Amino acid sequence: MHYAIISDVHANLEALQAVLAKTEEEKIEGILFSGDSVGYGPDPNECTKILKEKAKIMVAGNHDRAAAGMTGITYFNPLARVAIEWTREVLSRENVEFLQSLPLTAELEEDNIYLVHATPREPEKWRYLLYEYDARINFNYFKEKICFLGHSHIPFIVERFSGGEIKFHYHYAEIRKENRYIVNAGSVGQPRDGNPDAAYVLLSDNSVEIKRISYDIVLTQKKMKKAGLPAYLINRLSAGR
Ligand code: ZN
Numbered sequence: 001m002h003y004a005i006i007s008d009v010h011a012n013l014e015a016l017q018a019v020l021a022k023t024e025e026e027k028i029e030g031i032l033f034s035g036d037s038v039g040y041g042p043d044p045n046e047c048t049k050i051l052k053e054k055a056k057i058m059v060a061g062n063h064d065r066a067a068a069g070m071t072g073i074t075y076f077n078p079l080a081r082v083a084i085e086w087t088r089e090v091l092s093r094e095n096v097e098f099l100q101s102l103p104l105t106a107e108l109e110e111d112n113i114y115l116v117h118a119t120p121r122e123p124e125k126w127r128y129l130l131y132e133y134d135a136r137i138n139f140n141y142f143k144e145k146i147c148f149l150g151h152s153h154i155p156f157i158v159e160r161f162s163g164g165e166i167k168f169h170y171h172y173a174e175i176r177k178e179n180r181y182i183v184n185a186g187s188v189g190q191p192r193d194g195n196p197d198a199a200y201v202l203l204s205d206n207s208v209e210i211k212r213i214s215y216d217i218v219l220t221q222k223k224m225k226k227a228g229l230p231a232y233l234i235n236r237l238s239a240g241r
Contacts, residue, residue, distance in 0.1 A: 002027070005185045005201040007034035007117070007150025009051065010063065011041030011087065012189025012237075015198040016050060018215035019188050026202060030056035032108070034150040034185055035117030037099065038091065039063030040083045040233055041189050042223035048095040060102035061117040061151065062126045067091055068099035079230045086229060107144060114144040118151045128152050132166050135182055146181045146208070148201070154193045155186030155201070155210045172209045183208055196240035 004023040009016050023031065033055040038044035044067065051058060063080075065071045067087045076084060091099075104123040106115045118126045119134070120141035128151060129138055135158045138147070157169040162178040173181070186199030193199075197212035217237050224234045 002029045002205075003032055003056075003111075003113075003203045004028045004030075005032045005034065005148045005183065005203060006188050007148075007185040007200075008036040008061065008153055008187035008189060009033075009038075009041075009047050010036055010187065010189035011038045011044040011047050012198075012215075012220055013041070013043035013046050013050075014217070014220045015189045015215045016047055018213050019198050019200050020050070020054065022211070022213050023200070023202075028202070032056060032113070032115055032148060033058035034115055034148050035059045035061030035102075036063045036150060036187075037061070038067045038087050039080065040229075041220065042227045042229065044087045044091050045095055047189075048091075048098060052098055057106045057108055057115055058102060059104055059106050059115050059117055060099065063087075064099045064102060068096050070100060079232055082230055083233060086227065112145040114142040114147040116142075116147065116149050118149065120147055120149075126151065129182065129184070130154075132158075132168070135160070135166055138182060139180060146175075146183060146203070148183050148185055150185050150187065152184060153187035153191055154184060155199045156184050157208055157210070158182040170210065172207065175204075175206050175208060181208065186210065190237065191240045192236075194240050196238055 037048045120138045157173045159167045160180045185201045188198045197214045202209045221234045
């Protein structure tokens with residue numbers, strides 16, 4: 001088993017291409033995608049098409065569902081809303097239908113993997129899993145050994161020991177036979193942990209690792225400007241916030 005897990009691409013084609021090129025060198029067996037193909041960025045059609053082709057399994061994120069007209073956008077912050085409205089205008093019929101077809105959760109039974117965008121407990125409510133308290137509860141809502149998710153754009157690995165102890169890792173964790181894991185894959189297209197490099201996760205039989213890769217941020221920003229997307233969303237890419 002050797003997978004790359006990616007999340008929150010948010011229509012950032014340059015970041016997606018950089019990650020995919022890197023995972024090709026790493027000779028992975030497949031890509032698992034934790035949701036949010038679109039929203040914020042300038043290339044929603046290209047990114048959706050690539051993810052559709054490349055992902056072994058994928059789930060819907062809140063931006064995917066909103067862009068596909070399945071949920072309202074009143075709960076989005078005003079800038080995210082502007083980006084979703086723009087995305088709705090440019091997204092092809094085919095991509096809208098594809099995003100509508102995505103489930104909220106998915107399993108890879110043979111590898112004991114569970115996939116969701118926000119939380120296993122209430123996938124449709126788009127809650128954030130950030131702290132030990134949230135992690136502890138959410139371990140009760142999936143049966144697999146490892147759950148991959150995204151949504152907060154901040155990567156981490158939570159390890160739950162057989163005795164109940166919880167430990168957070170920020171770069172790497174060994175996969176131990178008796179323990180279970182929740183892994184936030186961070187964000188390919190809009191990291192918010194202060195590091196502007198695209199984030200993704202590599203999973204092998206005995207380890208899980210958070211990886212970072214630089215990409216052509218200036219090109220993405222130029223495209224966003226041309227599309228008339230909000231300046232705040234353009235600038236935040238360079239800060240990784
Ligand atoms: Zn997101």
